Amino acid sequence: MHRRINFSDNSLIRTAGEAGTDQALRRLTSDEWASSLKQACANDLVGIDPKAFVGWFSPFQVHGLKAINAGSNIGRVNRTSQHARRDGLEDYSLIFQLTGRSAIDHNDKLLELDTGDLILVDPTRPITVFNEPGGVRHMALHLPRRQLVAHLGFEPKGVLHRGGTAANRLLLQLMIEASRGNGPSDALPAAQMQLVVYDLLAALFAPSGDERGSAHTDKLFAGICSMIEAQLADPELTPSVVAAEARISVRYLQKLFSARGTTCSHFIHSLRLDHASRLLQRRALSRSEEPLSEIAFACGFLDYAHFSRKFRERFGHPPSTHSAIAVRKSTSDMALPD
Structure with a gap:
């Protein structure tokens, strides 16, 4: 029975x-x-x-x-x-x-x-x-x-x-x-x-096994990453906003990132800092006098002091010296071998 x-x-x-x-x-x-x-x-x-x-x-x-x-x-x-x-x-x-x-x-x-x-x-x-x-x-x-x-x-x-x-x-x-x-x-x-x-x-x-091999999950995650990259300049971009645009819950969003060894917040900050590094390098190579604060704002940071602190934590030096380091590295990479 x-x-x-x-x-x-x-x-x-x-x-x-x-x-x-x-x-x-x-x-x-x-x-x-x-x-x-x-x-x-x-x-x-x-x-x-x-x-x-x-x-x-x-x-x-x-x-x-x-x-x-x-x-x-x-x-x-x-x-x-x-x-x-x-x-x-x-x-x-x-x-x-x-x-x-x-x-x-x-x-x-x-x-x-x-x-x-x-x-x-x-x-x-x-x-x-x-x-x-x-x-x-x-x-x-x-x-x-x-x-x-x-x-x-x-x-x-x-x-x-x-x-x-x-x-x-x-x-x-x-x-x-x-x-x-x-x-x-x-x-x-x-x-x-x-x-x-x-x-x-x-x-x-929820399945009991690891979801990382799921083709649908990988496609969803790739779409979320692309969406974040397209909106890096928006200072209001947070995990909650990302989840809402992806039409999933914050809980599931965090699950997608944790399955890949990171968090959504850390991913957003990392992309912003990488973008800032590229902008600073471009500033140095073009000999532009663009204020560093504008570069920070263009990468989604409203507070320059916060941006500078995070940048130093990531690269080991402040944004103000990154340009010179980038130029030296770039010219070194471009030099012809003896």
């Missing part, structure tokens, strides 16, 4: 299950329920008895992300390759089992879901959901593929994660609060809360 997994806070599961009996969730006829589900994704329903049917279907938003609160006593839902081609749906779906038990045949695996379990499914691949007699309740969160992959840094697979983890509980809590419109997070900006959702998903679906 399938092992029952309990949350440390069982009231969360009870609250989620009771959401289906809320008076705001009007019971639908079998035809209404089938029509609502097919508007969300193309499928075939098996085992509907119109006379005995019980179900509801309520779409809502979780900080700008589409979600569904649904339940029924339908025995089976099929989504084939033909359905996927027909509706072109690409968003991943994170499915929570609120009550009852189900089994999902997906990605060549048959996975059982008990109360409190969740699973990530890819709608571009065939899916069959088997529900136990008597009815089940689910909540589903739709996750845009591009944003999810960019945030995680890899293409997630359908993997079962059981209830009991902190990330699982927090995600479910956010969804329940959003469905009722009475959560404390409702007052926060949607973009900020979406990053929280993606961070929780990263905690659930």
Whole structure:
């Protein structure tokens, strides 16, 4: 018999299950329920008895992300390759089992879901959901593929994660609060809360192995480095700004850099100082009288004293003497051998 997994806070599961009996969730006829589900994704329903049917279907938003609160006593839902081609749906779906038990045949695996379990499914691949007699309740969160992959840094697979983890509980809590419109997070900006959702998903679906070999991760990191190089002169360029422009969280940004033995802040400072070195060398070779403070500003430093201190730490001498050293090195490199 399938092992029952309990949350440390069982009231969360009870609250989620009771959401289906809320008076705001009007019971639908079998035809209404089938029509609502097919508007969300193309499928075939098996085992509907119109006379005995019980179900509801309520779409809502979780900080700008589409979600569904649904339940029924339908025995089976099929989504084939033909359905996927027909509706072109690409968003991943994170499915929570609120009550009852189900089994999902997906990605060549048959996975059982008990109360409190969740699973990530890819709608571009065939899916069959088997529900136990008597009815089940689910909540589903739709996750845009591009944003999810960019945030995680890899293409997630359908993997079962059981209830009991902190990330699982927090995600479910956010969804329940959003469905009722009475959560404390409702007052926060949607973009900020979406990053929280993606961070929780990263905690659930992060691969156990080293991600450095991932082609997608390497491409993402290279794009971030190019973006930083293009904006070095902006003194407001910080890890938070970089993460926002890359549409990933600061946490994941730092993870990308730490996997390569550095930090985003250190990378930005290093590029700025390297750029300053080149500008100082160009100043010396062109015999320009450009103020050193302007070179500092051109490299994103608002405070010359701070720039001078960091420059000395990096090169072992102040910017004022770097020009002469650069000229001597340059002329030495250009000298013809005896």
